[in-house]
Amino acid sequence: MHELKIENIHVAYGKKAVLRGISLTVKKGEIVALIGPNGAGKSTLLKVIAGFLKPSHGQVWLDSNDLTPLATHERVGQGIAYFMQGGKVFHNLTVAENLEMGSATLSALERENGITAVLEFFTNLKNLLDRRAGLLSGGERQVLALAMVLIRRPQVLLADEPSVGLSPKLVHQLLEKIHELNRTWGTTILLVEQNIREALNIVHRAIALINGTAIAEIDEAARWLQGNALEKLFFGRIEHD
Numbered sequence: 001m002h003e004l005k006i007e008n009i010h011v012a013y014g015k016k017a018v019l020r021g022i023s024l025t026v027k028k029g030e031i032v033a034l035i036g037p038n039g040a041g042k043s044t045l046l047k048v049i050a051g052f053l054k055p056s057h058g059q060v061w062l063d064s065n066d067l068t069p070l071a072t073h074e075r076v077g078q079g080i081a082y083f084m085q086g087g088k089v090f091h092n093l094t095v096a097e098n099l100e101m102g103s104a105t106l107s108a109l110e111r112e113n114g115i116t117a118v119l120e121f122f123t124n125l126k127n128l129l130d131r132r133a134g135l136l137s138g139g140e141r142q143v144l145a146l147a148m149v150l151i152r153r154p155q156v157l158l159a160d161e162p163s164v165g166l167s168p169k170l171v172h173q174l175l176e177k178i179h180e181l182n183r184t185w186g187t188t189i190l191l192v193e194q195n196i197r198e199a200l201n202i203v204h205r206a207i208a209l210i211n212g213t214a215i216a217e218i219d220e221a222a223r224w225l226q227g228n229a230l231e232k233l234f235f236g237r238i239e240h241d
């Protein structure tokens with residue numbers, strides 16, 4: 001288990017400043033939700049942490065290691081896993097082949113152990129090993145994409161909307177699985193999630209990112225789940241459960 005810390009991150013696309021001095025910490029073993037309206041900069045922040053985007057200012061730390069100068073694959077080596085928005089699987093390959101691809105740079109033994117571990121965790125995938133990923137249901141495909149980034153048993157999981165496009169029941173099941181991952185594997189998780197009420201049920205804390213500038217910490221999930229405090233925060237965005 002590791003602590004993830006980001007300090008004073010600034011990102012601009014051209015002249016448009018998206019993140020203006022964002023700092024946050026995800027403590028060892030915590031699940032923290034990063035919430036905020038569309039375009040707030042949530043995916044941008046995850047890309048910075050994963051190393052796909054270089055900030056103009058600021059640092060990313062894993063415990064006392066400064067990850068800021070490291071390339072994406074070096075961060076993977078340090079235990080950071082990144083579930084990209086939309087998930088990423090190879091549609092023409094089978095589930096088994098996708099799992100192999102997700103662990104291509106591991107030794108044969110590490111790969112076998114990793115794949116065994118994710119199949120024990122996502123038991124439904126065991127019955128789908130020979131199916132082409134393009135033929136999976138949306139929910140099965142999201143689970144496969146998640147399994148692929150977990151083969152290395154990462155210390156930290158950055159998950160960008162893993163439940164997007166799923167029915168309410170499948171959203172609930174997937175988030176429960178992420179909760180279980182945190183409890184049983186001890187994975188430290190930063191979760192971007194649009195299903196805020198579902199997310200608040202499984203996280204220790206939530207951080208709201210509004211227009212890439214303000215951050216409000218929400219640590220009393222129960223209070224936020226009552227009344228319309230959340231809707232107010234999101235400028236009138238209403239969720240129907």
Ligand SMILES: Nc1ncnc2c1ncn2[C@@H]1O[C@H](COP(=O)(O)OP(=O)(O)OP(=O)(O)O)[C@@H](O)[C@H]1O
Nearest residue numbers: 013014018036037038039040041042043044045085
């Ligand atoms: N490569 C890019 N070039 C220019 N602008 C970009 C680029 N990527 C993102 N943006 C802009 O930066 C802002 C933040 O985008 P980002 O994807 O981080 O938002 P988000 O909070 O993840 O939104 P969503 O909830 O819709 O996924 C948006 O206004 C977006 O249009």
Ligand SMILES: [Mg+2]
Nearest residue numbers: 042043044085
């Ligand atoms: Mg996004």
